[in-house]
Amino acid sequence: MAAKQAEVTLFPRYAQKPEKYQQWLSSIQERFQEHLGRRGLKLTHQREEILRCLMAAEKHLGVEEMYTILKKQDPLIGRATIFRTIKLLQECGLVAEVGVFQNGGAKFELKADRPHHDHMICVECGRIIEFQSPMMERFQDEAIKRHGFLALWHRHEIFGRCAACSKKRTGTP
Amino acid sequence: MAAKQAEVTLFPRYAQKPEKYQQWLSSIQERFQEHLGRRGLKLTHQREEILRCLMAAEKHLGVEEMYTILKKQDPLIGRATIFRTIKLLQECGLVAEVGVFQNGGAKFELKADRPHHDHMICVECGRIIEFQSPMMERFQDEAIKRHGFLALWHRHEIFGRCAACSKKRTGTP
DNA sequence: GCTAATATTGAGACTCATTCTCAATAGACT
DNA sequence: AGTCTATTGAGAATGAGTCTCAATATTAGC
Incomplete structure (x- = not known):
């Protein structure tokens, strides 16, 4: 699964500490859930999957790439949902945009407390x-x-x- | 003409030196002409007008704004020409893009040797x-x-x- | 667990900046 | 002036991102 994408490794500080890394991931999911709760929004499978996708990919991801990855597990997922969810994740400071110049759209990365x-x-x-x-x-x-x-x-x-x-x-x- | 747009003044260093300012503008036009010559391209009225428009506006301009301004003198001018010319001006370092976030497109400014x-x-x-x-x-x-x-x-x-x-x-x- | 109230979803239409296409035209060099 | 090209404008095309809406999933209360 994590075969060819080690080009940009976002989390070197966890390289030797897998348990800490897992803790960090859980804390991110919790934070997302909190944010949703605070705004009266619901935690759906799609939202979980989208966040998980960003957490698993240790590199910067574009919406189209995420769409390709996510469709394997959920062939019905829509691009709009990905855009919407990313917006939510940005709102609560968990994800940041890395604007990419002329040609294909923006890329995103897990921010959290990096x-x-x-x-x-x-x-x-x-x-x-x-x-x-x-x-x-x-x-x-x-x-x-x-x-x-x-x-x-x-x-x-x-x-x-x-x-x-x-x-x-x-x-x- | 230059009524309400003094919000961002790009050229304060020329405020007291109109003759120097004119020299600077001429040098920019020459540089553009040179760049075109070097690449076997032609100097057209439209290209001249577009550069002049950027030189006259002492602020950052978007393509749509330029289009509105330029249409007054040349009602037939097309947006595509503006985009094409800006690209040329960027190529030779005379104009820089100031990317503007979500919503309406980029803005541009005269760069030259500022x-x-x-x-x-x-x-x-x-x-x-x-x-x-x-x-x-x-x-x-x-x-x-x-x-x-x-x-x-x-x-x-x-x-x-x-x-x-x-x-x-x-x-x- | 069931129900009601409501947020969410996916499909596809839509927007809007930017680029492309192409036939007509305008520069530049002779 | 004539010829060879680059350029132009109109409108079509592209592509990221947003919106709409009917169907569906989630949550809180029972």
Whole structure:
């Protein structure tokens, strides 16, 4: 099941701690349930499956990819339900959007309490590299304060060529 | 003509120097012409008008807005031509896209040799605030290097409420 | 467990930005 | 001016995302 998709591993910090990882996943499901309860919404099989799909895939997923995966278990599932559920998951801070440039739609990732990070996106192979830079964050926050702005969310994506693709280019073209 | 659109002033550095400003505009037109020549493309009235439109509007413009403005002078102009020309202008680095979130399409701004900046976008009033942070840039570049990434362009947009809209909220709701 | 009240679902219609197609036209070079 | 192409506008096409609605599933109360 998790065969070829180890390209981007979202959860390295759990690599050696499977029980902690399971705990984390359960806590996410609980949080979703809470959010639904708070808003008088219902927990359906589809919603459970969609969240589970994002939890199982240790990479960034687009709606179309999720649709393909989910249809195997539930051939009747509809794209609209996936869109709707993702919106709910974003609302309660469990999922974040990684906007992808021209061509196919957005991708999503499990956010929960993962530390904040931004993305570098390879325009050649499509790989998404996550990176952290506390100093960068710090000066960003400083700029936000300086302008009296109230930040709700942000999008910081760097497009270019990843190390591997740059090398390929420099070698024999 | 330039009545209500002083909300975002893109060119404050030319406020006191109209002759310099004119020089700058001419240099932009030349650069566009050069780019077209280099690629064996032609300079048409439409292309000239579209660039002029972006130069005249001292704010970020969407395609639909440009279409409305341009139709006044050339009622036959087509949206497709605007899209095509913007693409050309982006290619040669004269225009940059400011992606705008869910709802209506992207906005564009004259880039040319303006210093690099990023954007804060007010989700309440739609205002786009430009900001610079050399330190932030510096640590971003550092992160890029650290990952052996070759950056081609980036997108850094902060969504939230501008100072004015935050104040409105805190007052009598 | 059953029922009522209500939220949810999937299918397909719809929207809206952007791109494509193609026949007519306009630049650029001679 | 004439020729060779690139360009144009109109409208069709695409594609992500949203909406509508009748059928269905979930939940709380019994």
